[in-house]
Each structure stands twice: as structure tokens, then as C-alpha cells.
Amino acid sequence: MTITTINQHKVFGGNLTQCNHQSNTVNCTMRFSVFMPSSASKENPVPVLYWLSGLTCTDENFMQKAGALRVAEQLGIAIVAPDTSPRGTDVPDDSNQAYDFGLGAGFYVNASQAPWQQHYQMYDYIRYELPQLITQHFPVSAQRAISGHSMGGHGALVLALRNRDFYSSVSAFSPICHPVNCPWGEKAFSHYLGDNKDDWQQYDASILISKTGRQLPMLVHQGGGDEFLEQQLQPQALLDAAKRKHYPLEFNMMDGYDHSYYFISSFIEQHLQFHAQHFKR
Numbered sequence: 001m002t003i004t005t006i007n008q009h010k011v012f013g014g015n016l017t018q019c020n021h022q023s024n025t026v027n028c029t030m031r032f033s034v035f036m037p038s039s040a041s042k043e044n045p046v047p048v049l050y051w052l053s054g055l056t057c058t059d060e061n062f063m064q065k066a067g068a069l070r071v072a073e074q075l076g077i078a079i080v081a082p083d084t085s086p087r088g089t090d091v092p093d094d095s096n097q098a099y100d101f102g103l104g105a106g107f108y109v110n111a112s113q114a115p116w117q118q119h120y121q122m123y124d125y126i127r128y129e130l131p132q133l134i135t136q137h138f139p140v141s142a143q144r145a146i147s148g149h150s151m152g153g154h155g156a157l158v159l160a161l162r163n164r165d166f167y168s169s170v171s172a173f174s175p176i177c178h179p180v181n182c183p184w185g186e187k188a189f190s191h192y193l194g195d196n197k198d199d200w201q202q203y204d205a206s207i208l209i210s211k212t213g214r215q216l217p218m219l220v221h222q223g224g225g226d227e228f229l230e231q232q233l234q235p236q237a238l239l240d241a242a243k244r245k246h247y248p249l250e251f252n253m254m255d256g257y258d259h260s261y262y263f264i265s266s267f268i269e270q271h272l273q274f275h276a277q278h279f280k281r
């Protein structure tokens, strides 16, 4: 698996590299960004945090706006931010080019329905191809965590709850907690997965958290002034399910914060510290 470097920037002593590669999973050229702290080397592979972004984002939003890189350098953590969907002229998009489905809105699922299934295999891309590629080309250890925002918060929770030993911890900002029951999720899942709602459940954190398995450490921050809180994000569904299962979810409702990267940048340090604490020494 080969990768091509598009851009490289020195930042806070570490290196931010933007790459692309031909993905066999989503069948198109995919772009991703990687921050490597200065402490990383072949002799000293570092733990890695996968960051999944939200609707309309690319691999760039988090790296530019979250303010994470100074702390990642201090803690010696690599960060990988993939794109949020397959892209390219032959990748189908929403018929009205809406922001909440199609390009920029892969929802981290494996589509089963035409015409989406040929490219929209973002679950497998994040779970299998991307980590293999990162391990092959960058000095990262086998310790990994996953985090994300909104659609990416949903993705992070789902990936972690379905792969509880692959990740050491999970966190999310403003995640879509119960997508089978909100407008964003219903639109995306009915197109990508079809009308049988039983097939949707494997991609719903509030359902997956009830399954038996290791209770991997989970941290969530939600803004109390988030415009999407009630209709789309529904953290109460996740909280209720966690409570029923006695799942130790660390949940923080932050008064007045909205859905933007201003909110993420206010608390990203806590999330990086949280993941650092759960990487094995």
C-alpha cells in the first residue's frame, strides 16, 4: 500500500503530513492528515488517536481548528484524521447535494444499497485499511484510541463499541447518539443501508452500548447551547442506555457551548489527557 505526501508542515516541534492513497476499500483516492510528535521514531513508536470529523468536514478541519497539536506534542501522541466520505467525480452524491448525505457525510457505515455500496464503505476503511496503512508508514505503536465530533462522534462510539479490544479508549464531542431515531441518521441509513431498520442497529451507539463486552473508557462532552442537541444528537438516549447497563460513561454537559470547533478547542486537551491516561505504559 503506497501513499503520496501532498503537504508537510512543522508544528509545535512535530510534523503534520497530508497524504493521499488509492483505497481498495472505498475504491477511490482518499486523503488523510497525520500529526506525528517529535518524540516518535522507529525505536520509539507512539500511541495514535484516530479523529473522525463531522458533516461537511475533510481531513483538515480538526488539524486547523481544534487546537490539539500542542498538547499532542507534549503527550507524545500521534493523531490521524481521515476524510468523512469517499470523493471523486464517479462517487455518487445526494441528488440535491445536501450537506447531510453523500459527499462529506459517509456516516462511517458500510453501505449495502446501490448506488452507494461501491464507494461508501467508511466503517471498514476506518477499522481496517487506514490503521494498516498508518502502521506501515508511520512510527506508531499498537495502542490506539478513537474520538470524533457529531457524525464523527457517532462513528467513534460505534467503532469503539464494536471493537472494544482494538481501541483502548473512546471519546466524543456532540455525538449523534441515537441515529436510528433522528433526521440525519434516518436519511443516511435509509439510503446507505436500506429500509430494514434491523440493519441500522449495528451503527447506533445507544443500542451497541447495551451489548456485552469490555467497558472501554468513554468520555463525552456536549454543548448545552448546541442547535442540534434535541433533534439530532439526543445524548439522553446514550445516557439512559449506559445507566441501564451500568456502563461508566463520563458525560459532561457544558452550559452555553454550541456545535462548533470553538467548543471542541475548549475541551480537546481534556480528551487528549483522557486517552493518554488509558494508553498502557
Ligand SMILES: N[C@@H](CCC(=O)N[C@@H](CS)C(=O)NCC(=O)O)C(=O)O
Pocket: 053, 054, 055, 056, 057, 061, 065, 099, 149, 150, 151, 259, 260, 261
Ligand atoms: N450548518 C452546518 C452544518 C454542518 C456542521 O455543523 N458541521 C460540523 C460537523 S456536524 C462541522 O464541523 N463543520 C465544519 C467546521 O466547523 O469546520 C453547515 O451547513 O456547514
